[in-house]
Each structure stands twice: as C-alpha cells, then as structure tokens.
Amino acid sequence: MAVKLEQLIAQTILQGFDAQYGRFLEVTASAQHRFEQADWHAVQQAMKKRIHLYDHHVGLVVEQLKHITDQRHFDAAFLARVKEIYTELLPDYPRFEIAESFFNSVYCRLFKHRDLTPDKLFVFSSQPERRFREIPRPLARDFTPKGDLSGMLQMVLNDLPLRLPWENLPRDIDYIVAALRQTFTDEQLVDARFQIANELFYRNKAAWLVGKLRLPEGIFPFLLPIHHNESGALFIDTCLTSKAEASIVFGFARSYFMVYAPLPSAMVEWLREILPSKSTAELYMAIGCQKHGKTESYREYLTFVHQSSEQFIIAPGVKGMVMLVFTLPSFDRVFKVIKDQFAPQKEVTQARVLECYQLVKEHDRVGRMADTQEYENFVIDKHRISPELLAELQREVPEKLEDLGDQIIIKHLYMERRMTPLNLYMEQANDQQLKDAIEEYGNAIKQLAAANIFPGDMLFKNFGVTRHGRVVFYDYDEICYMTEVNFRDIPPPRYPEDEMASEPWYSVSPNDVFPEEFRHFLCTDLKIRHFFEEVHSDLFHASYWRGLQARIRDGYVEDVFAYRRKQRFSQRALN
Known part of the structure; x- marks a missing residue:
C-alpha cells in the first residue's frame, strides 16, 4: 500500500535527524583521539564541524522534501497532520526532544520562519514530563573510599579510557586528597560516595573527569581537568568541588563540551544535580546540543512572559551604535537587534555584523565571549512593549519590524545572557x-x-x-x-x-x-x-x-x- 505523503514527510525528517545525530556522535567520539594526539588544531576544526553539521543536515532534508512534494503548496490542515504523525513516531524514540527541534528547523527553513504556530511545529514539547525511560548503560559508576581515599582515587584514574601514561599519578592523588580535605572533614569523606561519569568531557586542551561527591550534607561537584605535559604524559591540574566553580566550567561564555551522549536528556538530568543554577537550555548547550538549547531558551522565554506582566524596556547602559538592546526587567537574557543605519563613525556593514556573530558561535570563546541564539520573525505582543522601547524600535529598526496591530514581528534578533555592563x-x-x-x-x-x-x-x-x-x-x-x-x-x-x-x-x-x-x-x-x-x-x-x-x-x-x-x-x- 502506498505511503501517505504526510507519513513520508514525517519519516524523511526523522531519518534526516538520525543521520545528523549519528554524525554528531562520530565527531564527538573522536575527541579522545584528538586529545591523546595533542592535535589542538584538529580540536578547533572538529568544534566548527560539529556546529555546522546540524544546518547541513537540515538543508539535506529540505532538499529531499522539495523533491518528494514537488514544492506544491500545503494547507494548514495538512501541515498539522505531518506534525501529528511525527509526534506519533516519538513516544519510544530515545532522542525525542532534539528530534522535535530538528523538525522545527526543517519547518522554519521550508516556510521562511513564517506561521510558527503550535499546531504545525513544536513550540512546546509533545512530552514535557518525559526525560528518559531506560538508559542502555549507567551514566556513572559509584566508588567509595572504604577507609582508603588514595586507593579509591587510584582505581578511578587508572580505570579511565585514556591510553597515555601519567606524569606522576601518586603526586596528583596526593594533591586531590589535600584539596578534598581543605573543603571536607575526614569524617565526611569516610562516608562519601563518588559517582564518576563514564564519559570524559573534552574541551580545548583538557579532558575533564566529571563526577558527584555524595555526602549526608548534600551533593557536590567533583571535577578533575586532565592535561598533557610537554612530553605527552598526563597530569591532573586541579580539583573543583563547589557548585559555583562547576557553573563557571559549564558557563555560557565557553565552548561546548565534546562528551559522548547517545541519550542527551539523560546526561542533562545527571548534570542537573551539580549545576542547579543552570537552565535546561544551558545544560543542552554545554554538551553541544546548541540548537535544542535554542529551542529550550525560547520555551523558557515564553514561560517567563506568560507568568509575568513586565514590559520590555530598553536595556540599561550606554546605547550602542550598531545594536539596539532591550530586555525584560527580571529576565536573565537580553535581545539584540542590528540597527538599520549605523552611526557615521562605524564603517561596519550589516553583513559584517552577522559574520562577526557567527565567528563567535564557531570560535573558542575561552570563557570570555557570551554565546548567542539567533531568531527570525520573533513575535511580541505590542502591549508588553514600553512606549520608550516601541519608539526606539520604530526609529532604529523599522526595516526589521512588521506591525500586525496587536503584535509586532522582529525579523531578526539575537538572545544573549544578561550581564551588568x-x-x-x-x-x-x-x-x-x-x-x-x-x-x-x-x-x-x-x-x-x-x-x-x-x-x-x-x-x-x-x-x-x-x-x-x-x-x-x-x-x-x-x-x-x-x-x-x-x-x-x-x-x-x-x-x-x-x-x-x-x-x-x-x-x-x-x-x-x-x-x-x-x-x-x-x-x-x-x-x-x-x-x-x-x-x-x-x-x-x-x-x-x-x-x-x-x-x-x-x-x-x-x-x-x-x-x-x-x-x-x-x-x-x-x-
């Protein structure tokens, strides 16, 4: 029996996502080899390659769909059925949440970011309560000191998959023990349970052992960055055990980690205990799923807007000559729109500004450049915009505005973490x-x-x-x-x-x-x-x-x- 067109479209999109995430995991799995070879330029290239994979595979699926459908026009009911059928494919699908984001990306590419309604794409998740069901293998292993903390640490470190020799493992273990005893008492450490992630987290020139230290008093991070010396031997550079330190390691101004995560939702939930201040969006971005992180950022924004009555205002600080920046007073992000015309002393072009923001997305941000999420046709209810901001938008970015009466559409903007200037x-x-x-x-x-x-x-x-x-x-x-x-x-x-x-x-x-x-x-x-x-x-x-x-x-x-x-x-x- 012939497959219905909407069924074929849904299956094509999901197969395209399977191909994308398979390649994502391939690039990620090679991180250990790049680290062991100390091929730092390959590390940088792999980071860019993995970021590009998503848009590349979205483009491949879009071209397939154009061929399958002969680029005919579809009514709203047909598009809603495609989403319904796609949703029916996801209840037992292990990466359902990112598959939803991939569907959204294909839809937006096909329809030029127009008509973004919940019946046609996943504005909200189809399974908001589901994180993961069964994990094929544990994400972490448990270790207890049993009166010998140094011996336990030696077991943990010797059990790592790295194939390089240690520079001086007994010395590093002594350092770790001393660092732990600076923060925790011997009585606390006697009853400690260490949960160590099976996968190492690779970024820049380090491989991070990521773990949890479970004590009666609470759960603490246990992070060990592993580096090379000039001879290619390994050493532990420090030991971090505070949630504030862990938050900086997984911060929004850093490049994404390479960590092998076939079930990203399981990894995100596992990390949440040691990174309680991080939003779901930030956690997905930290492990390299930046497009789904963008989806989650938008959902967090929608939730905030729904639960508050605040108006959008011009962001505090000196007004920029290139960007118009606005925010919500209690929201932790800002919105940045490229102005239609720049101040005379600025010789940069609109195209160059877009290039600069893409450069930052792909480059090693070294903890010093804020990540951004890019949105098109961003809809805001007009009554939520302060009169001062509305006047500023109409004056500075009229070419990027579409007035729908009770709403305005901003054709292009960036969302970025809010900071104090x-x-x-x-x-x-x-x-x-x-x-x-x-x-x-x-x-x-x-x-x-x-x-x-x-x-x-x-x-x-x-x-x-x-x-x-x-x-x-x-x-x-x-x-x-x-x-x-x-x-x-x-x-x-x-x-x-x-x-x-x-x-x-x-x-x-x-x-x-x-x-x-x-x-x-x-x-x-x-x-x-x-x-x-x-x-x-x-x-x-x-x-x-x-x-x-x-x-x-x-x-x-x-x-x-x-x-x-x-x-x-x-x-x-x-x-």
Missing part, C-alpha cells in the same frame, strides 16, 4: 571590587587575544560582569582575528608642533592599531589608571600584541583554564 558596575564598585574588575577585564582581553580574537572596540561598556564576577565580552561588531591587525608603535614626533596638531603626523591604515592609545580612553580615571598600570600595563605596548601574534602564527594553541591560576596544583606546589 562593566562601566555601570565600575561606577558602583568599591576600591577592591574596582581592582578585581580591572584585573578581570585585562585577563579577558589577554585570553581573547591568545585565542586569536581582537575585540576591536575595547571600551568598558562593551563588556559585562557575570554573577560570578567574571568579565565577559558581548559586543562583536568590530571583532576580528588577531592575525588581521597591524599593531604599531606611535612614531616619535618630527617636530614639537606635531604633538599639538589635530591630525597625526604619521600614516594610518585601516587595520592599524596603536596600543599606546588604549591608555587614553581606558584610564581617564586616575584610580583606574593606577590599578591598570599595576596589573595590565603590558596591554599598552605594541610589542606585547606582536608577541602574541607570533605565537599564533607559529601554530601555538594557548591553554585555557576555567578556574583561576592560583587553583592549579602546580601553583599550590610553588606556594
């Missing part, structure tokens, strides 16, 4: 907070530069402060690769009058940057200047930047630590 934070900070913020700001600049990213516009207003006090870059319209910039020293004046002239006495090309000038716009406040000179004066010297460029061009990939250097075991040994 650094300039506002510094205005309210005491001396110690100000010093810490300056140190964090400089560290952010240096870590971005080491990862081959030059922020372009380094003003404090383009950076935010997270709830953990970390400084993160979030304004990407002038971002570029470090290797594209020409860092120059300002030539000495030819005559005394040169320094008084309104125009420079030296030629300036488009990619020229003079780090000496940073001091003039970053350090107008004497207190800020003092703190800056104390910890980051090297940023004002072109030689520092050229040195970083030389390392990048030589192919060196810098280490990225999701914790402070003083927490490293090597630093503790020195102290």
Whole structure:
C-alpha cells in the first residue's frame, strides 16, 4: 500500500535527524583521539564541524522534501497532520526532544520562519514530563573510599579510557586528597560516595573527569581537568568541588563540551544535580546540543512572559551604535537587534555584523565571549512593549519590524545572557571590587587575544560582569582575528608642533592599531589608571600584541583554564 505523503514527510525528517545525530556522535567520539594526539588544531576544526553539521543536515532534508512534494503548496490542515504523525513516531524514540527541534528547523527553513504556530511545529514539547525511560548503560559508576581515599582515587584514574601514561599519578592523588580535605572533614569523606561519569568531557586542551561527591550534607561537584605535559604524559591540574566553580566550567561564555551522549536528556538530568543554577537550555548547550538549547531558551522565554506582566524596556547602559538592546526587567537574557543605519563613525556593514556573530558561535570563546541564539520573525505582543522601547524600535529598526496591530514581528534578533555592563558596575564598585574588575577585564582581553580574537572596540561598556564576577565580552561588531591587525608603535614626533596638531603626523591604515592609545580612553580615571598600570600595563605596548601574534602564527594553541591560576596544583606546589 502506498505511503501517505504526510507519513513520508514525517519519516524523511526523522531519518534526516538520525543521520545528523549519528554524525554528531562520530565527531564527538573522536575527541579522545584528538586529545591523546595533542592535535589542538584538529580540536578547533572538529568544534566548527560539529556546529555546522546540524544546518547541513537540515538543508539535506529540505532538499529531499522539495523533491518528494514537488514544492506544491500545503494547507494548514495538512501541515498539522505531518506534525501529528511525527509526534506519533516519538513516544519510544530515545532522542525525542532534539528530534522535535530538528523538525522545527526543517519547518522554519521550508516556510521562511513564517506561521510558527503550535499546531504545525513544536513550540512546546509533545512530552514535557518525559526525560528518559531506560538508559542502555549507567551514566556513572559509584566508588567509595572504604577507609582508603588514595586507593579509591587510584582505581578511578587508572580505570579511565585514556591510553597515555601519567606524569606522576601518586603526586596528583596526593594533591586531590589535600584539596578534598581543605573543603571536607575526614569524617565526611569516610562516608562519601563518588559517582564518576563514564564519559570524559573534552574541551580545548583538557579532558575533564566529571563526577558527584555524595555526602549526608548534600551533593557536590567533583571535577578533575586532565592535561598533557610537554612530553605527552598526563597530569591532573586541579580539583573543583563547589557548585559555583562547576557553573563557571559549564558557563555560557565557553565552548561546548565534546562528551559522548547517545541519550542527551539523560546526561542533562545527571548534570542537573551539580549545576542547579543552570537552565535546561544551558545544560543542552554545554554538551553541544546548541540548537535544542535554542529551542529550550525560547520555551523558557515564553514561560517567563506568560507568568509575568513586565514590559520590555530598553536595556540599561550606554546605547550602542550598531545594536539596539532591550530586555525584560527580571529576565536573565537580553535581545539584540542590528540597527538599520549605523552611526557615521562605524564603517561596519550589516553583513559584517552577522559574520562577526557567527565567528563567535564557531570560535573558542575561552570563557570570555557570551554565546548567542539567533531568531527570525520573533513575535511580541505590542502591549508588553514600553512606549520608550516601541519608539526606539520604530526609529532604529523599522526595516526589521512588521506591525500586525496587536503584535509586532522582529525579523531578526539575537538572545544573549544578561550581564551588568562593566562601566555601570565600575561606577558602583568599591576600591577592591574596582581592582578585581580591572584585573578581570585585562585577563579577558589577554585570553581573547591568545585565542586569536581582537575585540576591536575595547571600551568598558562593551563588556559585562557575570554573577560570578567574571568579565565577559558581548559586543562583536568590530571583532576580528588577531592575525588581521597591524599593531604599531606611535612614531616619535618630527617636530614639537606635531604633538599639538589635530591630525597625526604619521600614516594610518585601516587595520592599524596603536596600543599606546588604549591608555587614553581606558584610564581617564586616575584610580583606574593606577590599578591598570599595576596589573595590565603590558596591554599598552605594541610589542606585547606582536608577541602574541607570533605565537599564533607559529601554530601555538594557548591553554585555557576555567578556574583561576592560583587553583592549579602546580601553583599550590610553588606556594
């Protein structure tokens, strides 16, 4: 009997998702090999490749459907039946939640992000209470010290799948035991139960052992980052046991982990106990399922809007020359729309801004660039928009608005984690907070530069402060690769009058940057200047930047630590 067209369409979409997630798992499964080979450039390429896989397979399915349907027009009832049939395929499907997101992506690609209604696509999940049913094998193994914590740790570490030798395993075990005893008493550790994930979490130049420490007092993270030394032997770099530290490791400003997760919902639920402050969206993104994370972000937004009566307002801070930014007062995200026209001093184009945001999505964010989710045809009830914001939207982005009377559609925007703008934070900070913020700001600049990213516009207003006090870059319209910039020293004046002239006495090309000038716009406040000179004066010297460029061009990939250097075991040994 011939298969109905709607049945064929539903099956084609699900088969396309199977192919996509199969390739996703293949790339992920190779992470151990890349780590063991210390092939850090392959690590970076695999990260980009895995991100691209999703859109690539959506495109393949769209082309298949165009061929199957001969691109005919379908009414709303037909499209609703396709979704119903697809839903019937999912009750026993192990990755149903991401399969729903894949269906949404295919629908949006086919219909240009129009007519996004719950009867035609999965605005909300078809199985909101279901996480997972049966797990083919346990996600983690249990270990107990039984009076010998060092012996248990040796068993855990020797049982890892890594095929490289340890530099000095007894030393590292002593470090871990000492770190645990700094936080927990011997009485607590005697009764401890360690749950260790079967899969390692790979990112950058580290393989992370992720576990839980179960005590009568509660559940604590147990995180061990494993690194290479110069000879290719392994060592444990630190031990993290607080939920705040774990939150930073799995933070929204970091690249996605490579962890083999055939059942992503099971992995998300397992992680939730040690990352209670993370939303479902953030957890999916952390393990590389960023498109489903985007779906969950939108659902979290819809839930918030439904449960509150707040109006959208212009986001606090200095207004941008390229982006219009708005938010809801109690919501933890902001919305960013590219303006139709930029300020005259901005030479960037709309296309270039889109490229910059995509660059950030694909690049190693090193904990210093906020991840973004991109949406098209974003619908907002007009009565929820403050008069000031509505006027701003109509003035700055009229080409991106569609007025439906009681609703407006914003044709394109980004959703991003909300932070306190650094300039506002510094205005309210005491001396110690100000010093810490300056140190964090400089560290952010240096870590971005080491990862081959030059922020372009380094003003404090383009950076935010997270709830953990970390400084993160979030304004990407002038971002570029470090290797594209020409860092120059300002030539000495030819005559005394040169320094008084309104125009420079030296030629300036488009990619020229003079780090000496940073001091003039970053350090107008004497207190800020003092703190800056104390910890980051090297940023004002072109030689520092050229040195970083030389390392990048030589192919060196810098280490990225999701914790402070003083927490490293090597630093503790020195102290």
